[in-house]
Amino acid sequence: xxxxxxIGYVWPEPNSTAAGSRMMQLLEFFISExxxxxxxxxxxxxxxxxxxxxxxxxxxxxxxxxSSFDVFLKELEPEIVIFDRFMMEEQFGWRVHAVxxxxxxxxxxxxxxxxxxxxxxxxxxxxPESIKESDLAKREIASMYRCDISLIISEVEEELLKDDFxxxxxxLLYLPFLIKEITSAEIALLPQFEEREHFVSIGNFRHxxxxxxxKYLKQEIWPYIRxxxxxxxxxxxxAYPSAKITQLHDPKNGFLIQGWAKDxxxxxxxxxxxxxxxxxGAGLKGKLTEAMLCGTPNxxxxxxxxxxxxxxxxxGSIEDNPKDFATHAVELYTSKTKWLKxxxxxxxxxxxxxxxxxxxxxxxxxxxxxxxxxxxxxxxxFTGSMLxxxxxxxxxxxxxx
Numbered sequence: 001x002x003x004x005x006x007i008g009y010v011w012p013e014p015n016s017t018a019a020g021s022r023m024m025q026l027l028e029f030f031i032s033e034x035x036x037x038x039x040x041x042x043x044x045x046x047x048x049x050x051x052x053x054x055x056x057x058x059x060x061x062x063x064x065x066x067s068s069f070d071v072f073l074k075e076l077e078p079e080i081v082i083f084d085r086f087m088m089e090e091q092f093g094w095r096v097h098a099v100x101x102x103x104x105x106x107x108x109x110x111x112x113x114x115x116x117x118x119x120x121x122x123x124x125x126x127x128p129e130s131i132k133e134s135d136l137a138k139r140e141i142a143s144m145y146r147c148d149i150s151l152i153i154s155e156v157e158e159e160l161l162k163d164d165f166x167x168x169x170x171x172l173l174y175l176p177f178l179i180k181e182i183t184s185a186e187i188a189l190l191p192q193f194e195e196r197e198h199f200v201s202i203g204n205f206r207h208x209x210x211x212x213x214x215k216y217l218k219q220e221i222w223p224y225i226r227x228x229x230x231x232x233x234x235x236x237x238x239a240y241p242s243a244k245i246t247q248l249h250d251p252k253n254g255f256l257i258q259g260w261a262k263d264x265x266x267x268x269x270x271x272x273x274x275x276x277x278x279x280x281g282a283g284l285k286g287k288l289t290e291a292m293l294c295g296t297p298n299x300x301x302x303x304x305x306x307x308x309x310x311x312x313x314x315x316g317s318i319e320d321n322p323k324d325f326a327t328h329a330v331e332l333y334t335s336k337t338k339w340l341k342x343x344x345x346x347x348x349x350x351x352x353x354x355x356x357x358x359x360x361x362x363x364x365x366x367x368x369x370x371x372x373x374x375x376x377x378x379x380x381x382f383t384g385s386m387l388x389x390x391x392x393x394x395x396x397x398x399x400x401x
Contacts (some may be wrong), residue, residue, distance in 0.1 A: 028055075079104065201274065214248065218255055233256055
């Protein structure tokens with residue numbers, strides 16, 4: 001079997017993060033293509049990590065700035081190397097180039113880190129410089145040039161890279177979440193409107209947009225909802241809650257911090273409505289596509305919905321004003337007619353926008369072209385060759401001074 005090496009920034013945690021789910025989708029793609037996968041990471045063991053061994057994926061701990069990685073590469077001789085986020089390409093890309101120059105290098109961006117950071121600074125009124133002056137943007141885009149292809153999860157981000165940064169389209173591949181079709185039989189087994197109760201919000205609290213979302217929900221949105229629906233509860237799930245988050249636990253007012261969910265889909269299926277008042281961030285929000293899979297309508301913001309529905313109707317409502325957000329949440333919670341229509345919209349979005357069969361085919365075709373034309377593609381990518389040349393030379397020379 002042909003070897004694939006994935007260099008992970010963290011362990012994939014599909015029940016904790018959208019990034020974890022995304023990584024599992026990519027791993028499953030390469031398994032379906034009969035590749036032998038090795039997952040290597042510098043990260044400490046994670047209690048919530050996926051059981052990769054059950055998928056016959058080899059696990060290898062690696063160290064930064066250590067020649068043992070070179071020995072490991074020589075023994076493995078990977079045909080493909082996937083960098084999970086640009087930081088991994090910065091740290092290990094030059095070694096991959098030196099030891100395995102013919103290996104295809106793929107960058108999975110997860111989301112554009114520089115865009116997320118820029119929006120957070122804007123939101124916090126820290127008056128960042130132009131996004132093109134961002135140090136993070138320069139680093140992340142340099143990694144894209146040094147790789148043979150970068151997987152971009154959102155059309156919005158793909159357009160930004162092409163239109164504002166003039167990245168050659170051939171270096172980018174729009175590859176959103178890869179979601180299996182939900183069948184009519186599976187839909188029939190989902191809890192019905194009358195069988196569901198309460199609101200749910202879910203997200204990893206190490207991710208700043210999620211922590212902000214819960215505080216915003218507690219302080220500015222939930223009071224409106226609770227006033228109209230005094231018997232309803234707000235259930236907040238997420239891994240790694242900080243003390244500031246756990247202090248928001250307020251049983252008297254039905255605001256419950258539940259912590260990590262062993263089965264995120266199960267708790268979302270039981271809820272009647274999902275709430276995601278996300279005020280900054282980037283990429284696609286896995287919590288929203290998961291809600292659609294669970295048949296759970298959602299109220300979110302324009303930031304939360306970005307890149308998901310295209311021109312299709314949302315599976316609930318998109319509101320940026322807290323009072324309007326709460327009003328539509330109450331309407332969706334109490335109207336079975338609106339709830340059923342919203343649920344149907346969610347299934348339509350998944351089927352139209354995230355078809356695993358469609359994007360598997362696109363990925364396979366694009367990957368075949370890279371394999372057949374690798375030398376030509378690299379010759380055309382002079383900027384990438386130049387950046388890689390200076391990265392290798394500067395890193396190789398550093399210990400000598």
